[in-house]
Amino acid sequence: MSESHPEPHFDLDELHTLLGPRLVRDPELIAPYAVDTSRAVAEGAPLAVVLAESTADVAAALGWANRAGVKVSVRGAGTGLAGGAMAYADGLVVSLERMRTIIDIDVPNRLATVQPGVVTADLDAAARDHGLFFPPDPASARISTVGGNIATNAGGLRCVSHGVTSDAVAALEVVLADGRVMRSGARTRKNVVGYDLTRLFVGSEGTLGVITEATVRLKPVPPGSPRTFRASFGTLEDAGRAVTAIVNSAARPEVLELMDALSVEIIESFHPSGLTVPAGAMLVGQTVGWDAQEQAEAITAICRDVGADDTEISETDALLEARRLSNPALNARGLKISCDVGVPVAALAEVFHGIAEISAKHGKRVSTVAHAGDGNLHSTVESPDTPVGIREADAVIDDITRLALALGGTISGEHGIGSVKRHELGWQLDPVALGVQVAIKRALDPLGTLTPGRGI
């Protein structure tokens, strides 16, 4: 507690009585919990970290914090890119990393019930033992948690065919800001009983409640062997046109990703795999089902029609592996993703053209990877890690964001608002919609205990 902080009106020993060793106060142990994977700046050391092992632990922590006036941040694996899981100075961190039990896999109903701290790829692997899989597939699936994915409505590589995380969530158990526990949703496909609270909590970024259990929808693993495909283009705009054409064809790619030349160069230098850096951009993707080969051939044919100078179809996963390494490769250069704009898929060529103009105007190199089939772009600006360099990079990102909005797009496709994009909210939401958002936050968390000042 810093000297300038007013005397606290709470008793942390009271919470210790409730939680015992699950309340961690050792400054060295809690230091790593101050930050997440975003480029947000640490706000200060938290009071303590709750390593929750049950819904009751979460309820006790929130009940105490709400009464005590202590801000709470919520954390799965801390892989968020928008600053939503950053600790508050003298706040309480609720970590769900120990709640990692897969409670049930209901094969005939294709549902899984899990605790929030289950790593997403682990759930997917467990489902595959039953011939099923968990559709959401963020690039971070091997390190991020189901709870964090739900709290941010994470996207990922398979959205183009399977939708976003919210499409896979059937029911939730949630602890509200004051510690009360509720359930939303149902185990049925259809359910129209009251407002859709499940969808309200999905993507609410820890501001309305803490997810302590989730029932998610699984899908059957497609038959046959998947194929991956690659197409290299001389220009980014051509690659954008190809994506629009593919999405509007009879093909149904399960994955359709784009990496521009600079991205391929960054990934290849981080983890050489023999990828040839294209002049403009590379599309990579995957098809599944009995007709995976035919579909991959149809897609690469479209790419050649639109101007691809080199295409390839493969039975290995290496092309997608390269794409998954994009974030680690950027991080190794000291760069962190902060741009997560989306555009309608028919505007892809136009947005790439605009990004090139913005890059030239600012004199900054910009690398872009995209969940292209969804029109969701992550651009990273090469800029020194100094206050001036960061300010210059932010100006580029701001221009790209305004461009996406002008094309009918969104300021965030899958990472969320967190603390990093809060200044952009009013760019997209009209004042009435913003007012409704705030009214809902106040209705559910009147004292502002849960993740205050972030998300909405």
Place this chain on the structure above:
Amino acid sequence: MSESHPEPHFDLDELHTLLGPRLVRDPELIAPYAVDTSRAVAEGAPLAVVLAESTADVAAALGWANRAGVKVSVRGAGTGLAGGAMAYADGLVVSLERMRTIIDIDVPNRLATVQPGVVTADLDAAARDHGLFFPPDPASARISTVGGNIATNAGGLRCVSHGVTSDAVAALEVVLADGRVMRSGARTRKNVVGYDLTRLFVGSEGTLGVITEATVRLKPVPPGSPRTFRASFGTLEDAGRAVTAIVNSAARPEVLELMDALSVEIIESFHPSGLTVPAGAMLVGQTVGWDAQEQAEAITAICRDVGADDTEISETDALLEARRLSNPALNARGLKISCDVGVPVAALAEVFHGIAEISAKHGKRVSTVAHAGDGNLHSTVESPDTPVGIREADAVIDDITRLALALGGTISGEHGIGSVKRHELGWQLDPVALGVQVAIKRALDPLGTLTPGRGI
């Protein structure tokens, strides 16, 4: 205005000044607006009906009603089955039937923007002119409106493959209870900016706002010719087992419906089409895509394995047409659907067994049609249209509803709560979830102007 009503503190002439002839006060003209298609009992004559032609009309009406303390009911085509569109005695009816323009069909982005009064089948037909279709397909699609479908999160026949209405809604324009206009959602596939207000308004049954424009997602028409299929079973339980097996197979039926023997008899006597009444139940459905024939064959093979005594595959739509006639056929007998329960699809055989027991216990004949692939059941009780007969029928429906809940199901799969199912809310929602629902309603409509006392 009845004599017992307190002197109104409002001036309807003020609203007339704003709306001119779009405000209808003639008692004969507004009489049909007092009721919807449900079995709810009319509450009394409304003050007036607003035949809105624009968002501004709706905003003017709600602003006036909110200031004046007049209850507002909202109405598309009035085809709702849960009593959500019934007029309030001395209330104001906002009808959206004149707002029926398809504003735009954006083919490359597969989006349509429509006014709420567009008839659902008309939107589907317009999309098909571009090789696209509108996935939501309630049995009422030829008479119900897109706005009403969204307000109730309507289901329908194609949900088993394409999801419910909410899965097809990208963005909304909504007039709030106090007349303010806001927009939610985006034209992109992914959008995680603030709480998902679009999903909150979908299915909110007119209690949070009035939808005045919707941007919906279209899909490409599947290639090839669809096939319909039929399988007749000696028992309802066998039909239920077949559905569970089909849903868990590699087959992907676009439609998978069930009619029990009594339903087939009722439909066939209403509109004879040569259907043979099965001993137990009939499954009908549709497959699409290049492999429609192979899939239909796989499905009928599963049916025969589970005990179907007669199966058929056809290139005509007649089998589905029969299913679509279920509601009109029941109405012609003076019966109205009020049961809309859902169960996890693996529980279908068990719920049918239980319904037979409930029917025997009460000594009432029960007919059931089901969107079987979704586990969504509509049971109708044959009972005299007298106060005693209705009470006896309600007791049967209550038992079926509790059975569905005991099997992990829901009290409403697609019709909503309206006024008819309000007493059942607490059967499904826990008190904390109910409290959150009420808190959201109060946050958005503090004066209780919009559809008060219904839905949540």
